[in-house]
Amino acid sequence: xxxxxxxxxxxxxxxxxxxxxxxxxxxxxxxxxxxxxxxxxxxxxxxxxxxxxxxxxxxxxxxxxxxxxxxxxxxxxxxxxxxxxxxxxxxxxxxxxxxxxxxxxxxxxxxxxxxxxxxxxxxxxxxxxxxxxxxxxxxxxxxxxxxxxxxxxxxxxxxxxxxxxxxxxxxxxxxxxxxxxxxxxxxxxxxxxxxxxxxxxxxxxxxxxxxxxxxxxxxxxxxxxxxxxxxxxxxxxxxxxxxxxxxxxxxxxxxxxxxxxxxxxxxxxxxxxxxxxxxxxxxxxxxxxxxxxxxxxxxxxxxxxxxxxxxxxxxxxxxxxxxxxxxxxxxxxxxxxxxxxxxxxxxxxxxxxxxxxxxxxxxxxxxxxxxxxxxxxxxxxxxxxxxxxxxxxxxxxxxxxxxxxxxxxxxxxxxxxxxxxxxxxxxxxxxxxxxxxxxxxxxxxxxxxxxxxxxxx
Numbered sequence: 157x158x159x160x161x162x163x164x165x166x167x168x169x170x171x172x173x174x175x176x177x178x179x180x181x182x183x184x185x186x187x188x189x190x191x192x193x194x195x196x197x198x199x200x201x202x203x204x205x206x207x208x209x210x211x212x213x214x215x216x217x218x219x220x221x222x223x224x225x226x227x228x229x230x231x232x233x234x235x236x237x238x239x240x241x242x243x244x245x246x247x248x249x250x251x252x253x254x255x256x257x258x259x260x261x262x263x264x265x266x267x268x269x270x271x272x273x274x275x276x277x278x279x280x281x282x283x284x285x286x287x288x289x290x291x292x293x294x295x296x297x298x299x300x301x302x303x304x305x306x307x308x309x310x311x312x313x314x315x316x317x318x319x320x321x322x323x324x325x326x327x328x329x330x331x332x333x334x335x336x337x338x339x340x341x342x343x344x345x346x347x348x349x350x351x352x353x354x355x356x357x358x359x360x361x362x363x364x365x366x367x368x369x370x371x372x373x374x375x376x377x378x379x380x381x382x383x384x385x386x387x388x389x390x391x392x393x394x395x396x397x398x399x400x401x402x403x404x405x406x407x408x409x410x411x412x413x414x415x416x417x418x419x420x421x422x423x424x425x426x427x428x429x430x431x432x433x434x435x436x437x438x439x440x441x442x443x444x445x446x447x448x449x450x451x452x453x454x455x456x457x458x459x460x461x462x463x464x465x466x467x468x469x470x471x472x473x474x475x476x477x478x479x480x481x482x483x484x485x486x487x488x489x490x491x492x493x494x495x496x497x498x499x500x501x502x503x504x505x506x507x508x509x510x511x512x513x514x515x516x517x518x519x520x521x522x523x524x525x526x527x528x529x530x531x532x533x534x535x536x537x538x539x540x541x542x543x544x545x546x547x548x549x550x551x552x553x554x555x556x557x558x559x560x561x562x563x564x565x566x567x568x569x570x571x572x573x574x575x576x577x578x579x580x581x582x583x584x585x586x587x588x589x590x591x592x593x594x595x596x597x598x599x600x601x602x603x604x605x606x607x608x609x610x611x612x613x
Contacts, residue, residue: 168471169464172456173204174387174574181523184597184608189523192579196385197334197501197570198527200365202449203387209452210389210445220444221413221435235444238451239434245454246379246396247370254396255434256447260361261286263380263395264328266437267357268294270405275324278315278354280308281535282335282491287328287359288535301539304492305341309348316352325354331363335533335540335568337473337501338492339363346375357397361385365572366469366499368462371397383446387573388453392446399433407436414439457573465573469500472571472580476502479584485509485591489540489566500575503531503568505541506591511565516606517595522586524579527568537566 180188193201213234218227220235239254248254257263268290271277277291280299288298297315302308312327319325327349332339346356357378360369364381371379378397383390407414407430414436416429430436457465480486485507490496506514515528530537541564569583598609 169468171576172460172573174201175204175207176201177576183523184520184611192524192582194569194571194575194579194583195525195527196365196572196575197362197568199384200387200572201574202389203453203456203574205456206388206449206452210449213445213448217445220442231444235442235447238447241451241454242394242396245458247372248396249372251399252371252397253399253402253434254394255402255437256442257393257395258391259393260359260380260382263393264357264359265290266395266408267378267380268292269408270401271326272324272401272404275326276319277326277328278312279328281539282333283328283330283533284334284359284361285532285534286361287330301491301536305344309341309344312345313348313352316349316354322353325352327354327356328359329356330359331369332366332499332501333491333536334362334501335503335531335536336490337498338490339497339499342374342376350375362499362501367466383450383453386450386453387456388449390443390446390449392443392450394450402437403432407439409437409439411439413442460573469572472575472577473498473500475577476569476580476584480504480587483588483591486587491540500572501568501570503566505566510606511567512606513595513599514590515567516599516608517590517597518586520608521596522582524583524586529565531568538564541566
């Protein structure tokens with residue numbers, strides 16, 4: 157890791173306008189400060205453009221696909237236009253489908269429910285739980301954490317070559333780690349999978365907000381991502397890709413919208429003809445506002461230009477990592493090494509500090525919001541920290557603050573297109589001060605987490 161301070165390019169773009177930049181939060185030491193939201197990997201703040209687009213549509217809200225009135229027709233057109241916008245954003249192939257879901261987790265569970273009989277799933281232990289856990293009922297091969305991108309391809313190729321019987325297979329892989337921020341060799345993994353007759357689903361939850369995700373270029377079969385990480389509010393997500401497995405599967409949810417016709421047979425049972433296409437897996441009244449918000453975010457990022465967004469993020473990432481490198485007690489977690497390309501996600505541990513205590517002090521004393529714990533990627537964090545399968549789980553502090561390193565947890569800082577440079581600098585300064593001077597407030601353990609003691613009356 158370099159120790160030089162990153163210098164801003166002369167033509168570096170500014171941050172995109174997001175909600176919350178004017179929010180002030182109280183400090184336990186007195187007064188208020190502007191909140192520095194550095195937990196983008198969990199949920200990114202909504203772009204102002206997205207919020208304005210949603211607000212402009214709100215008075216015209218109507219039922220989708222089910223009404224003859226003007227507002228219903230308008231909402232239906234908005235919903236289907238959002239589908240087309242997302243398809244363009246992902247550069248989908250002709251015939252690919254865009255299904256609106258609740259989240260990345262929901263998208264991967266939908267695909268899991270559509271797997272053909274006997275399909276074997278291959279997934280690295282380094283994945284987020286949303287990619288590790290949905291495949292119940294299918295045979296699953298969990299692959300070891302690789303030490304390099306090239307090693308990841310080798311591990312996958314060997315596993316696919318050794319599988320028996322040689323039936324349908326699916327590889328689930330992340331685009332960018334939600335723990336280390338490191339970019340995975342998606343294109344190479346997809347090529348290896350296809351060479352062995354397997355398909356690939358890309359978990360793009362952490363990649364899509366930072367880099368362009370083009371289905372045809374990466375040659376993946378499906379992409380899943382969430383709106384709330386893509387600067388869009390509300391609970392909506394996307395599963396986009398090949399139509400055949402989805403079209404042959406039973407509907408993910410049974411109900412109105414998924415059914416084309418329903419009739420009662422003479423014996424009292426029901427005869428159902430299900431819809432083809434995306435509607436087959438979008439039963440119930442769809443989240444048209446969530447879909448519209450995702451489409452607005454896709455349009456905003458496209459118009460801003462990913463070249464400019466990536467350049468600015470690299471600058472901020474260099475500034476952040478250079479600052480952390482000046483604190484010897486900080487150890488940044490990495491799977492592929494310091495020089496591996498990554499997005500704006502950095503996890504670290506601090507010698508002598510409990511991660512929950514450190515994160516609580518950043519919030520209470522400096523107004524900085526980060527994440528601590530295992531980040532819904534328990535096997536990966538344990539591997540990076542040297543813990544075994546039986547290492548302590550859960551979140552927060554298992555011991556009193558100041559009592560040593562505490563449980564097997566880390567601190568994660570993450571940022572994106574809306575992060576001001578000042579927030580990164582304030583974070584680096586706060587880390588240094590906490591390590592040098594310690595916390596200025598007393599903390600206690602409450603429900604497994606460190607929280608500041610209440611100020612004296």
